[in-house]
Amino acid sequence: AASKKVAVLGAAGGIGQPLSMLLKLSPHVGELSCYDIVGTPGVAADLSHIPTPAKISGDLPAAGSWPPKGNDGIARALTGCDVVVIPAGVPRKPGMTRDDLFNTNAGIVKGLVESCAEHCPGAILAIISNPVNSTVPIAAEVLKARGVYDPKKLCGVTTLDVCRANTFVGEALGKDPREVDVTVIGGHAGITILPLFSQVPGFMDAVDEKKMDALTVRTQFGGDEVVKAKAGAGSATLSMAYAGYVFTENVLRAMDGEEITQCAFVESTLTDAPYFASPCKFGPDGVTEVLGYGELTAYEKGWFDKMLPDLKKQIQKGIDFANN
Numbered sequence: 001a002a003s004k005k006v007a008v009l010g011a012a013g014g015i016g017q018p019l020s021m022l023l024k025l026s027p028h029v030g031e032l033s034c035y036d037i038v039g040t041p042g043v044a045a046d047l048s049h050i051p052t053p054a055k056i057s058g059d060l061p062a063a064g065s066w067p068p069k070g071n072d073g074i075a076r077a078l079t080g081c082d083v084v085v086i087p088a089g090v091p092r093k094p095g096m097t098r099d100d101l102f103n104t105n106a107g108i109v110k111g112l113v114e115s116c117a118e119h120c121p122g123a124i125l126a127i128i129s130n131p132v133n134s135t136v137p138i139a140a141e142v143l144k145a146r147g148v149y150d151p152k153k154l155c156g157v158t159t160l161d162v163c164r165a166n167t168f169v170g171e172a173l174g175k176d177p178r179e180v181d182v183t184v185i186g187g188h189a190g191i192t193i194l195p196l197f198s199q200v201p202g203f204m205d206a207v208d209e210k211k212m213d214a215l216t217v218r219t220q221f222g223g224d225e226v227v228k229a230k231a232g233a234g235s236a237t238l239s240m241a242y243a244g245y246v247f248t249e250n251v252l253r254a255m256d257g258e259e260i261t262q263c264a265f266v267e268s269t270l271t272d273a274p275y276f277a278s279p280c281k282f283g284p285d286g287v288t289e290v291l292g293y294g295e296l297t298a299y300e301k302g303w304f305d306k307m308l309p310d311l312k313k314q315i316q317k318g319i320d321f322a323n324n
């Protein structure tokens, strides 16, 4: 049923606009709040003409909401939210890593999550703002400090890594990519991303080690292809919006009682990294179980051992930022 309230924070951006449009089309969304520091009245008025049940509002930090209604800014956007999706921040330029975004985006995410803690402490938060490996721990620390942290309700969105892996495997195997479902574990940046191709039925018979290595690296650095092709105009927006939509839609379906398993970057005891992406079961209140990721091949184990120190460092960087 179209009963859920969803907010997009950063809704006027390259990711935020197409993400808001896809959510306007969702059969589960009854109310969609578009919040940004600029542009959301226009985005909301525009989307409001699409004939689906979701009611739209566009809010700014101060005056100028659409439809017009006082100056309550982020409070109106967040109050009563079931899910808050956060793509606010600055995107990457060529030569920048996701980690280079840290200083700007860390502060933006910290501030927005403080508002979530205040106005919708029970909402599920889906963090897209990079570097996700650090912004998710920042969000957790903010929520902990406010006494409202629930690990089931905080996720970093790694769905684009799964989308890319599925696309590339579909190409390699000559299959419809919608029939491929690669488990991608670890984090959401460079070598912290580990697609487990060995678990894809038929993959190991069809693909040699050299090709597997190329597909692994392409999945890890797929975002760089987009950054390069956009030549200074930013990073992935349309594919990220699609991935953010798929993730959110799955969360909403689970809230409505469907059994859902999808990969997400969550608090985890699977490894000695305190946050780790792996397949998770979702239910009405978010993550109900963090599932394991099965046996790793020697090849995958090599990447896994290389990844963990990096991932732990990026997580700690977020924790330290939040507490200083």
Ligand code: APR
Residues within 6 Å of the ligand: 009, 010, 011, 012, 013, 014, 015, 016, 035, 036, 037, 038, 087, 088, 089, 090, 091, 092, 101, 105, 108, 111, 112, 128, 129, 130, 131, 234, 235, 236, 237, 240
């Ligand atoms: N509150 C709300 N929105 C904000 C804030 C804030 N404090 N600060 C910035 N924004 C908004 C910007 O106004 C802009 O509309 O976030 C939006 C970001 O959009 P873009 O600059 O187009 O960036 P985009 O490509 O969408 O990427 C955003 O997602 O994947 C990550 O690495 C990417 O961290 C980057 C983020």
